Amino acid sequence: MSLEQAVEAPQKTAAEAAEVAEDWRPKILAFTCNWCTYAGADLAGLNRMNYPADVRLLRLPCSGRVNPQFVLHAFQKGCDGVLVCGCHPGDCHYSTGNYFTRRRMLLYRRYLEYLGIEPERFQIRWISGSEAGKFRDTVVDACEAVAKLGPNTKYREEGR
Amino acid sequence: MILKKEKLGSLLDMLAGTATVLVPTAFNAEGGSEGGEKATGFLPYQAGSAVDLGTVKTTRSPKDALLPQTETLYSYEQRGEDVTLTETVNNTNQILFGVRSCDAYSIACLDEVFLTRTFVDTLYYERRLGTLIVGLGCTATERSCFCTSFELDPAVAPGVDIQLTDAGDGYFAEALTTKGTEALDAWKPFLTEGTKPTPAELEFTFKLDTAKLGEQLKTMFEDPYWQDLSMKCLGCGTCAFVCPSCYCFDMSQNNKGSEGYRFRTWDSCTFVDYSMMAGFHNPRPTKMKRLRNRFMHKLCFYQERYGNSLCCGCGRCIELCPVGIDISRVIEDVERVVAHD
Amino acid sequence: MSNTLASVQETLRQRARTLLEDGTITYLIGWEAGRFEGQTTPLILRKAADVDRLIYNEFCVHILAKYPLSDKNIEGTIGVVVRGCDSRGINLALKDGQIKRDKLYLIGIPCEGMKDARTGQELKKCLQCTHRNPVVYDELIGDAVEDGAKVDRFAEVAQLESLSVDERYDYWAAIFSRCIRCKACRDTCPSCTCRECFTDQAAMGWQGKETSLAENQNYGITRMFHIGERCIECGECERVCPVRLPLMQLNRKIIKDAYELFGEFYAGIDDCTPHPLDHYLLDDVEEFM
Numbered sequence: 155m156s157l158e159q160a161v162e163a164p165q166k167t168a169a170e171a172a173e174v175a176e177d178w179r180p181k182i183l184a185f186t187c188n189w190c191t192y193a194g195a196d197l198a199g200l201n202r203m204n205y206p207a208d209v210r211l212l213r214l215p216c217s218g219r220v221n222p223q224f225v226l227h228a229f230q231k232g233c234d235g236v237l238v239c240g241c242h243p244g245d246c247h248y249s250t251g252n253y254f255t256r257r258r259m260l261l262y263r264r265y266l267e268y269l270g271i272e273p274e275r276f277q278i279r280w281i282s283g284s285e286a287g288k289f290r291d292t293v294v295d296a297c298e299a300v301a302k303l304g305p306n307t308k309y310r311e312e313g314r
Numbered sequence: 315m316i317l318k319k320e321k322l323g324s325l326l327d328m329l330a331g332t333a334t335v336l337v338p339t340a341f342n343a344e345g346g347s348e349g350g351e352k353a354t355g356f357l358p359y360q361a362g363s364a365v366d367l368g369t370v371k372t373t374r375s376p377k378d379a380l381l382p383q384t385e386t387l388y389s390y391e392q393r394g395e396d397v398t399l400t401e402t403v404n405n406t407n408q409i410l411f412g413v414r415s416c417d418a419y420s421i422a423c424l425d426e427v428f429l430t431r432t433f434v435d436t437l438y439y440e441r442r443l444g445t446l447i448v449g450l451g452c453t454a455t456e457r458s459c460f461c462t463s464f465e466l467d468p469a470v471a472p473g474v475d476i477q478l479t480d481a482g483d484g485y486f487a488e489a490l491t492t493k494g495t496e497a498l499d500a501w502k503p504f505l506t507e508g509t510k511p512t513p514a515e516l517e518f519t520f521k522l523d524t525a526k527l528g529e530q531l532k533t534m535f536e537d538p539y540w541q542d543l544s545m546k547c548l549g550c551g552t553c554a555f556v557c558p559s560c561y562c563f564d565m566s567q568n569n570k571g572s573e574g575y576r577f578r579t580w581d582s583c584t585f586v587d588y589s590m591m592a593g594f595h596n597p598r599p600t601k602m603k604r605l606r607n608r609f610m611h612k613l614c615f616y617q618e619r620y621g622n623s624l625c626c627g628c629g630r631c632i633e634l635c636p637v638g639i640d641i642s643r644v645i646e647d648v649e650r651v652v653a654h655d
Numbered sequence: 656m657s658n659t660l661a662s663v664q665e666t667l668r669q670r671a672r673t674l675l676e677d678g679t680i681t682y683l684i685g686w687e688a689g690r691f692e693g694q695t696t697p698l699i700l701r702k703a704a705d706v707d708r709l710i711y712n713e714f715c716v717h718i719l720a721k722y723p724l725s726d727k728n729i730e731g732t733i734g735v736v737v738r739g740c741d742s743r744g745i746n747l748a749l750k751d752g753q754i755k756r757d758k759l760y761l762i763g764i765p766c767e768g769m770k771d772a773r774t775g776q777e778l779k780k781c782l783q784c785t786h787r788n789p790v791v792y793d794e795l796i797g798d799a800v801e802d803g804a805k806v807d808r809f810a811e812v813a814q815l816e817s818l819s820v821d822e823r824y825d826y827w828a829a830i831f832s833r834c835i836r837c838k839a840c841r842d843t844c845p846s847c848t849c850r851e852c853f854t855d856q857a858a859m860g861w862q863g864k865e866t867s868l869a870e871n872q873n874y875g876i877t878r879m880f881h882i883g884e885r886c887i888e889c890g891e892c893e894r895v896c897p898v899r900l901p902l903m904q905l906n907r908k909i910i911k912d913a914y915e916l917f918g919e920f921y922a923g924i925d926d927c928t929p930h931p932l933d934h935y936l937l938d939d940v941e942e943f944m
Contacts, residue, residue: 223853223861223877230869243941253935257917260940261932264912265880265905268816270824278943308824311869341833341898353833353898373898374835383835384866457691520690545725546697550839552897566857566864579864582837587855601725636839636895637717638689638696 180300182209182235183228184293186281187217187252190241193283203290206297209237216240218251222262225276229309235275235300237292242280252280270308274299316484316508317501322367325504326359326411332500333446334408335359336379338372356410367412370456371628375558376410376417380424380441381580383555387437387565389575404437406444409497412478413449416461416628418471420558421447425473426620427561446497449474450485453514458629460642463522466627469513481511522645524613524623530652531614535606539651543644544602546637551582553608553631553639559624562588583608609644663764664711666796667736670762674734675703680760681731684722686715693772697722711736711764714772718891720744720845727754735759738766739802740780740889742789743923744845747887749791750926753848763792765800780890780903783808790924808888812907831871833898840892840902846882846922853877879905884913884931887923916940 186192192213198205214220217240228236238259240252259278267273279292317325329335336356354366355374391398413421428438449471452459461468470477475494478485486508489495554560564581568574581588583604590596598604616624625641632640667685674680687698687708695714699722700706720741723733737745742763748754765788768781782805789795815823838854841847853861854874862877863870879902886906893903913920917931917939 222880223873226873226876230873243937243939250935253937253939254932256939256941256943257932257935260916260942261883261909261912262880265876265909267820268812268823268908269827269876270820272820280943309869309872311867542699542701545699545722548721548839548842550842550895551837552839552895555835555837556897564864568863568865577865579866585838585855587857632690634897636843636891638694640690640696643690 178305179206179208180234180297180305181232182237182293182296182300183233184209184211184237184239185214185217185220185224186211186237187219187240187247188213188215189247190245190283191217191239191279191281191289194281194285194289197283197286198289201286203286205290205293208297208301209293216246216248216251217255218246218248220255220259222258225262225266226309229271229275229306230311232306232310232312234303234306235277235296237296238276238278239281239289239292242282245282271306272303274303275306315487315498315501315505316481317478317487317505318484321504322365322485325501326363326365327361328500328504329409329411330359330361332407335411336376336408337363337411338366338369339363340366341374359411367450368454370414370452370454370459371416371630371633373556373630373634375420375556375628375630376413377420377424377558377560379408379410380421380438380445381428381561381563384577384579385437386575386577389573391573393572402437404440404444406441408441408444409446409448411448413447413471413474414452414628415449415466415468415471416459416626417558418447418449418474419461419464419466419626420628422473423559423616423620423622423624423626424561431619446476446493447471447474449477451477451479451513452516453480455516455518456629456633457519458632458642459518459627460520460522460629461627462518463520463524463642463645464623464625464627468516479511479513481508484508486510520642522642523649524645527623527645527648528614528617530648531610534648534651535610537651539647540606541602543639544600544605546639547584547601547605548636549584549586549601549604550636551580551585552634552636554582554584555580556630556634558628558630559626564588583611609641612641613645613648660712663797664709667711667762667764668706668709670794670796671700671709671734672703672706674760675700675706679732680734681729683709683734683736683762684719685709685736686711686717686719691772693770695772713768713770716769716771716778716894718744718843718845718889720748720889721843721848723759724748724753724848727758729758732758732760735761737761737763737789737792739784739786739788739790740766740887741845742791743786743887743921744889746791746923746926747846747885748848750923751848756926761789761792761794763789763795765789765795765797767800768805778890778894780888780894782806783888783890783903785888785921786924791926809907809911811901811904812911815904815908828868828872830900831875832868834871834875834900835898836866836871836874837897839895839897841878843891843895844882845887845889845891846885847878849881853881875900875902875905880909882906883909884920885922886910887921 220238225236246252281289337359338354339357340352340354353373354369355372356376386402389400428435452468475491476489478487489498562581563578565578567576589598612624671683683700685698686695688710689696693714697717718740719735768777770777785804787802788799857864890903913931
C-alpha cells in the first residue's frame with residue numbers, strides 16, 4: 155500500500171454499507187466441536203429440523219481449537235457472521251478445553267466489539283449433542299440477526 | 315524568479331489540477347501517541363491540506379512515491395486451458411514537492427539501482443519518468459542531520475528538476491533540467507522577479523570523515539564489533555522502512571482460486587526471513603550477520619558497485635531506531651576499530 | 656529523597672565495577688549516552704574499565720527485559736539493570752521458562768518515571784505505570800518510591816468504548832492504515848517471546864506480506880491478542896512506533912476486560928501466579944448459555 159492509499163483508505167467509512175443485492179443471504183461460519191455441537195447438528199438433521207442454509211459448519215475436535223485468528227480471518231475472507239459452539243462447561247470430551255475457550259472468548263468477543271465488529275456477528279454458544287433444538291434456534295437467531303445487519307463490510311480483504 | 319510564500323497555496327492548487335502533487339504533510343492529524351508527536355510524509359495535496367514545508371525530514375521518505383511499500387507486478391487468471399497475464403502499467407504523473415538534498419540524493423541512488431547496469435525495472439522507470447521533482451534548500455537542520463558528511467550540499471538538491479531556495483518571504487525557483495524549465499513555464503503567473511538569495515549558512519551538530527569508509531569496512535568484516543552492536547538490535551525494520559534509499563524488496567503472491575497477483579513489498583535486512591531461500595536455507599541466519607549486512611551494504615558494498623555511499627545522512631534511522639542504534643556512531647566506530655586492529 | 660539520579664548512577668557504576676571484576680556477572684545490560692543530549696541507548700558492558708559509559712538518568716526510556724533472552728544459553732550470569740517495568744518483563748520470562756533465574760543478576764532501581772528528551776515531558780507510559788519499584792531483584796539501589804499510576808490508565812479505552820461500533824471501526828481503520836509493519840512493536844515487547852512469530856510465516860498463511868489495510872489489521876489485532884492479558888504495560892510498543900500509533904489502547908482494553916471478568920491482575924509481578932487465560936474457574940462468568 156502506498157502512503158497515498160494508506161491515507162485514502164480510512165475515508166471509506168464503515169457506514170458506507172455496500173449495496174445489498176436482493177438475493178443476498180448472510181454467510182455464517184460456525185466452528186463446531188466434534189463431540190457436542192456437531193453431534194447436535196447431526197441430530198437436528200435426523201429430526202428433519204429446518205434451519206437456514208446460510209450457515210457452514212466447520213468441525214473441530216474441540217472449541218478450544220478455535221484460534222482467535224480464525225475468527226478474524228473468517229471476517230476478512232468474507233463471512234458476515236461467526237459462531238463458535240462447543241460442549242457445555244463440564245461436558246468437554248477433553249475435560250477442560252471449553253473452560254479455556256470460555257475465558258478466551260469472553261475477552262476476544264469484547265476485543266472485537268471494541269475494534270468495531272457488531273456483537274451480533276460473533277457469537278459463542280454451548281450446545282450439547284442432544285440439543286438439536288437449541289442448535290436450530292441458535293442458527294436461526296444468528297442468521298436473522300446478521301441478515302438484519304446486512305453484509306459485513308468491516309475487516310474485509312475485498313469489497314472495500 | 316521568486317514564488318511568494320502567500321502564493322504557494324494557489325500554485326499548489328494549480329499544480330494539483332495537472333498532476334498528483336505530493337507535499338510534506340502530517341498524516342496523524344488527530345495526534346499521535348506520545349505527546350502528540352506528529353508523523354509526516356509526502357501526501358497528495360488537496361485544497362486545505364496542512365502543508366508542512368518547514369519539517370526538515372518527513373517521517374516517511376519520498377521513496378514511497380517511486381517504490382511503494384507494496385506494488386503489484388502483474389496479475390494472472392486461469393480459465394480452463396487459458397492463462398491470462400496482465401502487466402501492471404504505471405501511468406504516473408506526479409510532482410514531488412519540497413524534496414530535500416538528502417532525499418534527492420537517495421532518489422539518485424534508487425535510479426542507479428533500478429535503471430542502470432543492464433537492467434531497467436519497468437515499474438520504477440514508469441514512475442520515475444512521470445515524476446517531476448521540486449527540491450527545497452534547507453534553512454535549518456535537525457540534530458541528527460549529517461548530509462555534509464557525504465559531501466552533500468543542503469542548499470542544492472542533486473538531480474532535481476526545479477530547485478527552490480528560501481528567500482525570506484518567498485522561494486527563489488530555478489530550473490535545473492529541461493523538464494524543469496518546461497514545468498517552470500506554467501508557474502509564471504505565480505512568480506515575481508527576484509534574484510537568487512545566498513543560501514543560509516547551516517550549522518550541523520556533527521560532521522564525519524567518510525572518505526576511507528568503504529576501504530576500512532572491508533577489513534573489518536569478521537570483527538567482533540558487529541556481535542556487540544547486534545546484541546542491541548531488536549531486529550525490527552524501522553531503519554530500512556524510514557530510510558529514503560533502502561530498496562531491498564521481497565516478492566510474493568496472493569492467490570485466490572484460479573486467479574491472483576504477484577507483488578513486491580519492501581523488505582528489511584534486519585528481518586529474520588530476509589534472504590531466506592526456498593527450502594528455508596538462510597545465508598544470514600543470525601542477527602549479527604543481518605545487521606552487519608545493513609551497514610556493509612549502506613557504506614561499502616553499494617560504493618563498490620556504484621561509486622558512492624548509499625547513506626545520505628538524513629538521520630531518520632538515528633531518530634527512530636527504537637534502541638538508538640546510530641549509523642553515525644557506527645561510522646565513527648569503524649575508524650576506531652580499524653585503528654585498533 | 657535520597658534517590659537522586661546522580662547518586663544512583665554513581666552507586667550503579669561502583670556496583671557494576673565490583674560485579675564485573677569479581678566475576679559475578681559476565682556482562683551488564685544498562686544504558687549509555689547517545690550522541691545527542693538526553694538520547695540514551697542500551698549498553699552491553701563487558702569490561703570494568705568501561706564502567707564510566709554506564710549511565711542512569713531521567714531519559715533511560717528503553718526496556719531491557721528482553722535482552723537477556725537472546726543469550727539464554729550463556730555460561731555465566733547476565734547482569735541487568737531493572738526498574739519496575741524491566742523486572743515485570745523478567746518475571747514474565749521466568750514464568751514462561753524462557754530463562755533461568757540463576758543466569759540473571761538483577762540490579763533494581765526504583766523509578767520515578769522517564770522523560771522524553773525532546774519534549775522534556777514525562778512519558779505517557781511512565782505516567783500510567785503502576786509498579787515503579789522493581790518486583791524482582793538481587794540488590795536494590797536507592798529507596799523505594801510510591802507505586803501507582805499518576806493518571807487513569809483506562810481513560811482512553813473508556814472514551815473509545817463510548818463510541819458506536821462503526822465509529823470505533825473507522826478509528827481503528829485509520830490507525831491500522833498507517834502501520835508500516837516494521838514490527839518494532841513486536842520486537843521490543845518483553846511478552847513476545849515466540850521463537851517463530853506468526854507474522855514471519857507468510858508461507859503458512861498466517862500473515863500475508865502485502866501492506867494493505869486488511870493485512871495490517873490482521874497483524875495489529877492478532878499480535879495484541881497473542882500478548883493479551885500477559886501484557887506488562889511497559890508501553891514500549893507505543894514508544895517505539897515510528898508512525899506513532901496509540902497501540903496501548905488495544906492492550907489496555909484486554910487488560911480492562913480481564914480485570915472486570917477475572918479480577919485484578921498484574922502480569923509479571925511475580926513468577927508463579929497464573930495469567931487469566933492460563934487457567935479457569937468452574938464458576939467463571941457465563942454468557943454463552
